[in-house]
Amino acid sequence: MTTGKDRVMGMNRTSMCKWFVPAVAFVIGLVVAAAELGSNASPWQAAVAFVIVAGYALGLRLLQSRSETASLLSGLPVDERWESINNRALALAAEAIAIFLLAVFVVTEFGGGDAMPYAMSIAAFGVAYLGGILWYRWRL
Amino acid sequence: MSEVRRATGERGLVVTAAKVAVTVVVMLVWHAFFLFAMIVMSLVALRALMPRSETVSLLLGAPVDERWESISTRAWALGGQVVFVGLLAALVAMQVWQVQGWSGDPTPYALVGAALATAYLGAVLWYRWRQ
Numbered sequence: 421m422t423t424g425k426d427r428v429m430g431m432n433r434t435s436m437c438k439w440f441v442p443a444v445a446f447v448i449g450l451v452v453a454a455a456e457l458g459s460n461a462s463p464w465q466a467a468v469a470f471v472i473v474a475g476y477a478l479g480l481r482l483l484q485s486r487s488e489t490a491s492l493l494s495g496l497p498v499d500e501r502w503e504s505i506n507n508r509a510l511a512l513a514a515e516a517i518a519i520f521l522l523a524v525f526v527v528t529e530f531g532g533g534d535a536m537p538y539a540m541s542i543a544a545f546g547v548a549y550l551g552g553i554l555w556y557r558w559r560l
Numbered sequence: 561m562s563e564v565r566r567a568t569g570e571r572g573l574v575v576t577a578a579k580v581a582v583t584v585v586v587m588l589v590w591h592a593f594f595l596f597a598m599i600v601m602s603l604v605a606l607r608a609l610m611p612r613s614e615t616v617s618l619l620l621g622a623p624v625d626e627r628w629e630s631i632s633t634r635a636w637a638l639g640g641q642v643v644f645v646g647l648l649a650a651l652v653a654m655q656v657w658q659v660q661g662w663s664g665d666p667t668p669y670a671l672v673g674a675a676l677a678t679a680y681l682g683a684v685l686w687y688r689w690r691q
Contacts, residue, residue, distance in 0.1 A: 448648065448652070451656075452652065455658070489684065489688065493681075493684070501691060504687075504691070505684060505687040505688055505691060506637075507633050507634060507637045508683070508687050509680055509683035509684040509686075509687055510636065510637035510640045510641060510680060510683075511632075511634075511636035511637045511640070512679070512686075512687075513676055513679035513680040513682075513683050514636045514637065514639050514643070514676075515636055517640065517643070517676045517679055518639075524672075534665075534668075537668035537672075538668065538672070541643060541646070541669075544646050545642075545643050548639040548643060549635050549638075549639035552636070552638035552639055553615060553619075553631060553632075553635045555638075556630075556631040556634045556638075557615065557631055560627060
């Protein structure tokens, strides 16, 4: 049986979830702007960097209740169909990026550039994917 | 006499340079061959294990049923999310390192992060239209 206290806690949790992505984007925006300022960028350039990141998140928050897509992009899919869309989209993007990373790694290696960032990204991808298989194999 | 010695010395240099070049080429070819052999052997081993293991079957791109298809989709999704968070962290770390005056180029991380975000947004629109 759901009590009034449970309902209030549930509402608080939902509103916290709604503000989670904007809050994270706000912090990332601040860090990026601080780094821009530190690397001899003008305050104007730092402000633009902050506004791009924070503005995107704030825009999503404002559109959350009106658009299912915005709600999904904020990490709150409205129903099972949107959860399925999210999972498939993430999987498709991950597969595309894995191929892209491999191609860029090979091209950079041949070109004599620094391929380490791509190699590390591929390694992280491989570990996360294999870990994901083991985790979901155990959980599902 | 000295001309003969100089000619012998020059020939020695040429022979040494040729030996070094051949050694480097052989090492590179051997290294490439070794890597190629490792990849082929691991694929052959996985193929041999395929009928016995559902996990190996998935790793070779042939999930045995719907449960394993779901595991594959979720594992890819998890991998994508982990890499995206890692890329963001690396991007911010490189920016901060640049501030500190250490070496490090954030551009590769920014490019791959942007490509991943674009691919995700495109896929959301695609599946929204298709489902």
